[in-house]
Amino acid sequence: MKILSNYSSLKEKIREVCERCGRNPDEITIVAVSKTFPFTRIIELNSAGHLDFGENKIREMRDKYYNISFQYSGKINWHMVGHLQSNKVKDIIAFIHLIQSVDTYNLAEVIDNTAKKINRKIDILVQVNTSKEEQKFGAAPDETERLCKQISLLENVNVKGLMTIAKMTDDRDEIRSNFRTLKELHDRIKPEFPDFKYLSMGMTDDFDIAIEEGSNMLRIGSAIFGERINPVQ
Numbered sequence: 001m002k003i004l005s006n007y008s009s010l011k012e013k014i015r016e017v018c019e020r021c022g023r024n025p026d027e028i029t030i031v032a033v034s035k036t037f038p039f040t041r042i043i044e045l046n047s048a049g050h051l052d053f054g055e056n057k058i059r060e061m062r063d064k065y066y067n068i069s070f071q072y073s074g075k076i077n078w079h080m081v082g083h084l085q086s087n088k089v090k091d092i093i094a095f096i097h098l099i100q101s102v103d104t105y106n107l108a109e110v111i112d113n114t115a116k117k118i119n120r121k122i123d124i125l126v127q128v129n130t131s132k133e134e135q136k137f138g139a140a141p142d143e144t145e146r147l148c149k150q151i152s153l154l155e156n157v158n159v160k161g162l163m164t165i166a167k168m169t170d171d172r173d174e175i176r177s178n179f180r181t182l183k184e185l186h187d188r189i190k191p192e193f194p195d196f197k198y199l200s201m202g203m204t205d206d207f208d209i210a211i212e213e214g215s216n217m218l219r220i221g222s223a224i225f226g227e228r229i230n231p232v233q
Helices: 002-023 040-045 058-071 086-091 105-117 141-152 172-193 205-211
Strands: 031-032 052-055 077-080 100-102 122-127 155-165 199-201 217-220
Touching: 002 031, 002 205, 040 052, 040 058, 052 058, 058 077, 058 086, 077 199, 086 105, 086 199, 100 105, 100 155, 105 122, 105 141, 105 155, 122 141, 141 155, 141 172, 172 199, 172 205, 199 217, 205 217
Parallel strands: 031 052, 031 217, 052 077, 077 100, 100 122, 122 155, 155 199
Antiparallel strands: none
């Protein structure tokens, strides 16, 4: 039951951070990032009432979805939190709840065209590279508004907000700056996008800063599941 103990401890820490900065912890959605862990761990946490789970590899998400579906009837909201290749969209389009990593119009267009074939509307977040690292995916902050406008014209894609991954650094001021950039961008363009609902930022090592800077969706892995194990085959 270690996972449930970790989960309870995480929720208490989130409550404490929210209390400190005058926020309601009920506003915070936790996406439990279950990459490399077996699907039985997902069922364990879902059975305790948690709905939202994230994966960053298409094959792993797809395999877990089908393994769980064949033997378990609990409701699960699947989030794609890693880079998504256009040719892999078809593998998750039937069951995905939220794609958090859309960073180009071409990808959004593929999602739209694929969703039309099965008469679904897909919720997405636009990923923004707030740290401006060359090796990192995400739209540039100054291109994000234009990209959101382009995507919002697609019939089968709903832009539900923004996502970012802060720079991997011990400099918490730099992490805070990355999150603040996304929050300021979100607040500036939100009036143009009435469907904006989520500001996804913050992981195990920096979720406290993310909450302080306005995040309402956290992507938490090791704080719930523990240290990563060998990748699921």
